[in-house]
Amino acid sequence: MMARYLITGIAGFIGSSLAHTLVEQGHDVRGIDNLSTGNLDNLADIRHAIDFHEMDLQDATGMKSACDGIDYILHQGALASVPRSVKDPLTSHESNINGTLNLLIAARDAKVRRIVYAASSSAYGDQPTQPKQEDMLPRPLSPYAVQKLTCEYYLQSFYRAYGLEGVCLRYFNIFGPRQAADSPYSGVIAQFTFKMMEGTAPTIFGDGLTSRDFNYVDNAVSANLLACLAPSEVATGRVFNIGTGKSHTLNEVYATIAGQLGFTAQPIYGPPRAGDIQHSLADITRASTELGYLPKAHFHEGLKKTVAWY
Numbered sequence: 001m002m003a004r005y006l007i008t009g010i011a012g013f014i015g016s017s018l019a020h021t022l023v024e025q026g027h028d029v030r031g032i033d034n035l036s037t038g039n040l041d042n043l044a045d046i047r048h049a050i051d052f053h054e055m056d057l058q059d060a061t062g063m064k065s066a067c068d069g070i071d072y073i074l075h076q077g078a079l080a081s082v083p084r085s086v087k088d089p090l091t092s093h094e095s096n097i098n099g100t101l102n103l104l105i106a107a108r109d110a111k112v113r114r115i116v117y118a119a120s121s122s123a124y125g126d127q128p129t130q131p132k133q134e135d136m137l138p139r140p141l142s143p144y145a146v147q148k149l150t151c152e153y154y155l156q157s158f159y160r161a162y163g164l165e166g167v168c169l170r171y172f173n174i175f176g177p178r179q180a181a182d183s184p185y186s187g188v189i190a191q192f193t194f195k196m197m198e199g200t201a202p203t204i205f206g207d208g209l210t211s212r213d214f215n216y217v218d219n220a221v222s223a224n225l226l227a228c229l230a231p232s233e234v235a236t237g238r239v240f241n242i243g244t245g246k247s248h249t250l251n252e253v254y255a256t257i258a259g260q261l262g263f264t265a266q267p268i269y270g271p272p273r274a275g276d277i278q279h280s281l282a283d284i285t286r287a288s289t290e291l292g293y294l295p296k297a298h299f300h301e302g303l304k305k306t307v308a309w310y
């Protein structure tokens with residue numbers, strides 16, 4: 001059945017990927033973005049098929065009209081990045097927490113059926129046990145992790161207090177085409193690819209053995225669609241890890257991209273970044289068994305498509 005979707009952060013990396021899939025499937029797509037980090041180029045080929053509004057999440061009147069008549073909200077809009085939040089915690093707080101709260105109030109008043117939230121694996125912080133399971137105690141290390149975790153709690157409280165259905169997807173390092181590459185706050189795969197294509201050796205922060213559960217964007221898109229359609233008793237008020245169950249080190253990522261591009265220079269090693277976690281790996285049992293989530297796109301094939309896109 002066709003449904004009406006609102007995507008926040010629609011001009012960003014994951015938001016625009018969601019928009020392409022939903023438009024292809026024939027759904028009604030409305031999208032908002034304040035274009036602070038998003039880019040309308042990401043929507044160029046589907047711009048005619050979506051109802052786009054340049055708008056900030058903190059604009060209460062704007063959120064009211066954005067939520068009007070919507071079935072599902074896919075809330076991707078945020079000032080992402082751990083180091084950005086370390087540098088300027090207040091600005092990212094305003095965008096990530098105040099913006100989300102403002103959206104939740106509008107969604108509640110508009111009687112939106114369900115909101116699916118882009119939560120973050122950073123919530124686990126320096127929790128030492130691997131792989132990460134949703135029931136582990138969160139130990140956030142950065143302002144960004146605190147902000148993303150706070151909004152999970154806000155979603156849960158809006159369900160309990162007002163009956164607004166919310167599902168939290170804890171994304172583990174999503175990568176793929178359309179991820180911005182030209183900022184120091186971009187994801188590592190995008191930055192490494194961009195720099196090597198320019199002929200500059202990227203910097204690896206730390207010893208190169210830092211590892212992440214890198215998850216290709218198509219898997220995150222499918223998780224969002226499953227989260228909208230899952231029965232309420234399974235999904236609502238709950239948190240799901242959206243990773244792959246496998247991790248790769250930064251040295252491996254560097255070598256793989258370099259191999260694909262024929263880039264021969266050795267990496268530069270720098271000190272670890274403040275707020276960084278050493279290892280991150282998802283246990284995806286809950287999402288698999290309860291949402292039917294299956295990360296079909298694998299790391300190497302995803303990396304090939306990503307490098308080819310830039």
Ligand code: UD2
Nearest residue numbers: 080081082120121122171172173187188203204205273280
């Ligand atoms: C965090 C979250 C992720 C998502 C993301 C949004 C964790 C484990 N993951 O990603 O789920 O919410 O934030 O922004 O918290 N690095 C380099 N060289 C560079 C750039 C990065 O070595 O030029 C390192 C960086 O220090 C880190 C790793 O690469 O150890 C990954 O960094 P990232 O910024 O791509 O993602 P991360 O893990 O902060």
